[in-house]
Amino acid sequence: xxxxxxxxxxxxxxxxxxxxxxxxxxxxxxxxxxxxxxxxxxxxxxxxxxxxxxxxxxxxxxxxxxxxxxxxxxxxxxxxxxxxxxxxxxxxxxxxxxxxxxxxxxxxxxxxxxx
Amino acid sequence: xxxxxxxxxxxxxxxxxxxxxxxxxxxxxxxxxxxxxxxxxxxxxxxxxxxxxxxxxxxxxxxxxxxxxxxxxxxxxxxxxxxxxxxxxxxxxxxxxxxxxxxxxxxxxxxxxxxxxxxxxxxxxxxxxxxxxxxxxxxxxx
Amino acid sequence: xxxxxxxxxxxxxxxxxxxxxxxxxxxxxxxxxxxxxxxxxxxxxxxxxxxxxxxxxxxxxxxxxxxxxxxxxxxxxxxxxxxxxxxxxxxxxx
Numbered sequence: 001x002x003x004x005x006x007x008x009x010x011x012x013x014x015x016x017x018x019x020x021x022x023x024x025x026x027x028x029x030x031x032x033x034x035x036x037x038x039x040x041x042x043x044x045x046x047x048x049x050x051x052x053x054x055x056x057x058x059x060x061x062x063x064x065x066x067x068x069x070x071x072x073x074x075x076x077x078x079x080x081x082x083x084x085x086x087x088x089x090x091x092x093x094x095x096x097x098x099x100x101x102x103x104x105x106x107x108x109x110x111x112x113x114x115x
Numbered sequence: 116x117x118x119x120x121x122x123x124x125x126x127x128x129x130x131x132x133x134x135x136x137x138x139x140x141x142x143x144x145x146x147x148x149x150x151x152x153x154x155x156x157x158x159x160x161x162x163x164x165x166x167x168x169x170x171x172x173x174x175x176x177x178x179x180x181x182x183x184x185x186x187x188x189x190x191x192x193x194x195x196x197x198x199x200x201x202x203x204x205x206x207x208x209x210x211x212x213x214x215x216x217x218x219x220x221x222x223x224x225x226x227x228x229x230x231x232x233x234x235x236x237x238x239x240x241x242x243x244x245x246x247x248x249x250x251x252x253x254x255x256x257x
Numbered sequence: 258x259x260x261x262x263x264x265x266x267x268x269x270x271x272x273x274x275x276x277x278x279x280x281x282x283x284x285x286x287x288x289x290x291x292x293x294x295x296x297x298x299x300x301x302x303x304x305x306x307x308x309x310x311x312x313x314x315x316x317x318x319x320x321x322x323x324x325x326x327x328x329x330x331x332x333x334x335x336x337x338x339x340x341x342x343x344x345x346x347x348x349x350x351x
Contacts, residue, residue, distance in 0.1 A: 011281045019274050027266050055295060056288040062146065063306075063313040072299045073315040077324065080151060080316075081331050084238075088338030091245045095342050098252045144312040149320070186339065190332055197329070208325045220311035227312055227321045230328075237332060241339045248346045 010051050017044035031100070031107050035093050042086045046079045118167075125167040132160040143231040144224065150234030157235070158242035170250055182240045189237025196226060 006012065017040060024037025053075035061073035101107055104115075140153030165173035200209040210226045211219050285292040302319060312318045320328050 006278075006282060008281055008284055008287050010287055011284065012278070015274060015277050015281065018277075019270050022273070023266070023270060027263070051287070052294060054288050055290050060147070061303075061315040063315065070303050070315070072295050073302060073319060074299050076316045077319045080320065081327065084151060084331060084335055088335050091249065092338055092341055095249050095252060095345055098249070099345060144314050144317050146314065147316075149314075149317050186336070190336055193329055193332060197325075208329075220308075223309075223322065224311045227310070227317065230321050230325075231317065234328070234332065238335075241335060244339055245342055248342055252346045 011048065014044045014048040014051065017041075017047065029109050031097050031109060032094075034109075035090065035097070038093070039086065039090055042082070042089075046082050046086075049075045049079055049082075121167050125163055129160050129164060132163070133157055136160065140232060140235040141228075144227055150231040151238055154235040154238030155242055158239045158246075161243055162246055165246070165250070170247065174247060177240075177243055182244050185236050185240035186244070189233045189240070192233040193230060196230060 021037045021039075021041030021044060024040065025034050028034060028037070053072040055069070055071055058069050058071040059067045061070050061076065097107070100112075104112065106112065136153050136156035138153075139148040139156060140150060143149040143153070161173055161176060164176065196210060197208040199213055201207055203212045203214060205212045211223055213222060213226075215222055215225075217225070302315060302323065306315050306318045306323075307313060310318045310322045312322075
């Protein structure tokens with residue numbers, strides 16, 4: 001019965017987060033909810049990168065005595081860079097939304113389309 | 116909620132949070148952590164002060180000039196260590212050749228520690244800048 | 258009109274999810290020791306990083322010694338983000 005589950009199940013979690021983020025970016029009308037969808041989308045890609053670097057029965061990548069079987073340390077370094085870039089992107093988008101609200105007094109994307 | 120409870124707990128907790136963040140930055144080469152993670156933890160302690168006491172008190176702790184100076188010093192220290200490699204006769208960012216009286220593995224260890232501290236100072240100043248400027252823009256004026 | 262829009266969006270999203278599932282099923286097994294990702298440059302980082310750099314933490318050694326140029330570029334990216342936020346805020350209204 002447990003063989004009916006698809007193989008590589010942890011990768012399906014990151015695909016589910018990707019679809020949720022895309023749905024929030026396309027189909028919500030409030031601008032802040034669209035930026036939240038962008039953040040969820042970038043988190044799902046970073047989760048996929050870390051899930052690819054796992055080796056079965058490996059130790060954390062810190063040098064210890066008597067351990068020779070480690071987890072791959074290269075995706076961890078790439079994801080640290082990705083998190084910092086996502087932080088800068090989200091904060092710049094939020095300050096642009098504040099300036100849009102001060103100018104037009106609304107945050108609805110349907111009303112902002114007809115300017 | 117009663118502001119007296121939140122202000123008392125904030126006054127007790129903030130030094131311990133900053134000490135923990137400094138511990139994470141300094142133990143970068145030995146245990147999990149490093150510059151990025153420790154810088155965000157130290158920055159979030161001052162955000163806690165801003166939430167409990169108001170934005171003006173938090174701005175008096177780190178004013179505009181100190182934030183800009185810490186931001187620029189972080190990047191300049193990193194590029195300066197890279198240029199020291201060229202001054203010692205090698206390539207850019209090759210810091211095993213700098214003529215200090217240590218064995219070569221200890222020179223690498225010292226330079227990686229200095230780079231981690233510069234990254235921590237840079238990220239702390241930047242997180243505080245982003246939060247304080249965004250919160251001042253969004254103040255409702257009615 | 259709104260119902261047709263919702264059904265169209267869900268149809269496109271399920272098509273994207275179906276294509277990605279087909280690609281994920283054919284990847285190497287989760288946690289495989291001999292996957293091609295662990296074969297080229299990662300064994301050298303895992304075995305020789307303590308002798309070449311003297312730092313026990315492998316992730317810090319990769320970020321600051323082997324790939325130090327990428328970390329310098331990332332500091333520049335986040336510095337540019339901070340300058341952009343400072344330049345948009347704090348203007349006075351007429």
